[in-house]
Amino acid sequence: MLVTDARARAAYAEAAGIYRILPAAVAIPENRDDVVALVRQATESGMELVPRGAGSGMPGGNLGTGVIVDLSIGFGGLTVDPHNLTARAGASVTWARVNEAAKPYGLRLPPDPSSGDFATSGGMVATNAAGPRSVRYGSMRRWVEALEVVGADGSVRILERGSRSQGRFTLTPDSRLLIPARFPKTRKNSCGYALDRFAESGDEVDLFVGSEGTLGIVTEVQWKLDPIPPHTAGAALGFADLESMSEAVPYLVSLTPSAIELLDETLLRFVPEAPSVACLLLVEFEREDAAAARGVVGDAVRGLKTSAVHVETAVNRAGLEQLWSVRRLASPALARLPATQRSFQIVEDGCVPLDALGAYVAGLRAAAAQRNIPVAIFGHAGDGHVHVNALPDTTRDGWRDGLAALFEDVTALLLRLGGVPSGEHGVGRLRAGVLEQFYGKAVVDLFRGVKRAYDPLSIFNPGVIIPANDWSPVAALKMGAEAAVIPDDIATRLREVERSAAWATPKLELTR
Ligand SMILES: Cc1cc2nc3c(=O)[nH]c(=O)nc-3n(C[C@H](O)[C@H](O)[C@H](O)COP(=O)(O)OP(=O)(O)OC[C@H]3O[C@@H](n4cnc5c(N)ncnc54)[C@H](O)[C@@H]3O)c2cc1C
Structure with a gap:
């Protein structure tokens, strides 16, 4: 074996x-x-x-x-229950397979990781994965109804949301006071055990989602599904500076978009077809009728007419795909970089309160410039969540120390801005040593x-x-x-x- x-x-x-x-x-x-x-x-x-x-x-x-x-x-079982809007998926089943099976019923698993073709149900639960649509539909946590887990004693347990079953960990009254004071106020968080959610729900499911394989092995997931909204429209909005972009984001969030994606100039420079702006927001709206979808795009454009320097709109899915192609073109361009310029995901997943988004991107650019490490910055602007590919030249002496310094700089920046080092990828080994700086010793003791x-x-x-x-x-x-x-x-x-x-x-x- x-x-x-x-x-x-x-x-x-x-x-x-x-x-x-x-x-x-x-x-x-x-x-x-x-x-x-x-x-x-x-x-x-x-x-x-x-x-x-x-x-x-x-x-x-x-x-x-x-x-x-x-x-x-080995865990490829998948059944959809369209009446109860659920899918039961073995740990191996990818996001794409869940959605293929749900689509004929007009259903979907709404958070849409861009790794959906290969990310497994077990992995998505374990990291509390998310995607562009999380700005409206939240991370995977919200869509987990039940889990089958094998615990450290070899027992097989079904953890069901809402069952409030007597779990193995309980919070004291003091820790219930500590948690809201110490947990960051970001829209997304995949850093450590979600004691804030557990304190609210009392559900063990909330401890297991995002636990990164440290509490048990997930063998099956019961996903909650949602009807696919029939109409989609959107816009690409370019800005001349970070300040006007970050001011635009809360306005766009107030219009209930299903995605607001950020492409920073550090990424756009890899895409010759991209407009020449300091940053681009790609916005998607999903609505029950076509007029409402078109109407809200009009609201977005009118509301930002003095700040956006580049505007393109799309009134249906095909048009939107066309607008968003700029995002897809960036990945192959980055993959074609010379062998000596590797993409390092070392500060790749920070998330800050929405009002700190502009300051965070500016701080990232400055830290990268100071450490002489090119970066490509993009992300989920509507959640204040920013991905960074660090692209050091690995033939240069000291590139490893440069990366370590960038990690420290960005950790300090996130702490200053009230952020967290992971919005969706998790802590893993990379960020385990900094959790105490973000939560304080008492919360990390609760994690232990x-x-x-x-x-x-x-x-x-x-x-x-x-x-x-x-x-x-x-x-x-x-x-x-x-x-x-x-x-x-x-x-x-x-x-x-x-x-x-x-x-x-x-x-x-x-x-x-
Ligand atoms: C190109 C690319 C794009 C990506 N885009 C996104 C994105 O948009 N959104 C996003 O959230 N992430 C994204 N990711 C990261 C990654 O796809 C997610 O974290 C995903 O959820 C990991 O799933 P996996 O099956 O690969 O798990 P793995 O990488 O194998 O494991 C991830 C963690 O989950 C644990 N784990 C895995 N399976 C189980 C199980 N059955 N039981 C218990 N623990 C388990 C592991 O121990 C590990 O800690 C991206 C990655 C790549 C390479």
Whole structure:
């Protein structure tokens, strides 16, 4: 059951993101009983388990020195219940498959990660994934009705939203007071256990969503579905400076858009077809009738006529796809960068209160300039949530220290602006060591309490969310002289997977 062959281990040594960590072994369970047996074996032997879906997660929660448990293959069951607006999906089922199955009934899973073709149900729950439409529909958390999980004692439990079942972790009255005071006021947050949501709902589901494989293994998800709105319209709005863009965002949010995406000039420079503006907002509105969809685009354009310097509108889905093509063109352009200019996702997921968006993008640009690291900035403006690809020249001396310094600069910036270091990708290993700066020691002690309650022997993903003693954001990088040695052909294939976002590829295929 455990594959310890060196080539297989190498194929699982990388994921999306910046790390390369060789696991001790790989397990590919075929069903829930296999998972239970594996967990029991781990509890008896002290073996560490790293649950893993497609491996598309960025901050290293899908890597480790223990046993990788590949859940992307054996858990493919999927049924849609159109009457109850739910879908029951095995952990391996991708967002795209859930939506393909729901579409004939006029239904969908509304949050739309751009990794939806390969991100698995288990992975999306574990990271509390999100996407452009989260500005209206929230992150995955809101759409999780129930979970089947295998706990550290090998028990299989069904956690249902609203059941308020007696869980393994309870909040004291003092901690109930602490949580609202210490949790950041951002619209999105994938940083640590969601004690704020748990305090409100009392649902264990809220502890498991976003727990990044540290509390148990998710084998099945019951998703809540939503009717697909029939009419869509939108606009591309260009701005000459960050200030006018950030002032426009709250106005656009007040019009109830289904997406407001930001493309900063640092990204637009990679797309020759893009308008020459300091930043571009791509806005989507979904409405029940066509006139309402067109009408709200008119409101958006009229309301911003003195601040937008570039305006294009679309009155239907096809037109909108055309407007948004500029966003899609950026990814292949970045993938074509020379081999020496790798894209590092080290400060890639910060989220700030909406009124701090302009200051955050300006601060990111300044930090990158000071560290002499080119960046490409884009994101989900309506949620104050910004992605950054750091593009250091890895032939230059000191590029690794530069990245570490950028990480520190951006952490300080986020702290100053009341933000969080992850809006949707999670903490992983990358950000585990800074959580205390954001939440304070008392909340991180509560996080440790949650971990102890569900996983007392720390068999699930040690070092993720709760930091390892020797934590460093730039340890175990996939690039550079210190990178773990793996066979060249596998390294090349992993690089190709990364460049082409082929995360759906079964990883053992990389060994052949
Ligand atoms: C090109 C690209 C675009 C992306 N776009 C988005 C985006 O728009 N929005 C977004 O939110 N993310 C995005 N991501 C990040 C990533 O796709 C998401 O985090 C996704 O939810 C990860 O799913 P996965 O199946 O790949 O999980 P993995 O990467 O394999 O795992 C992620 C985490 O979940 C845990 N985990 C996985 N499966 C289970 C399970 N069954 N039980 C318990 N724990 C589990 C792992 O231990 C790990 O901590 C993107 C990534 C790439 C490469």
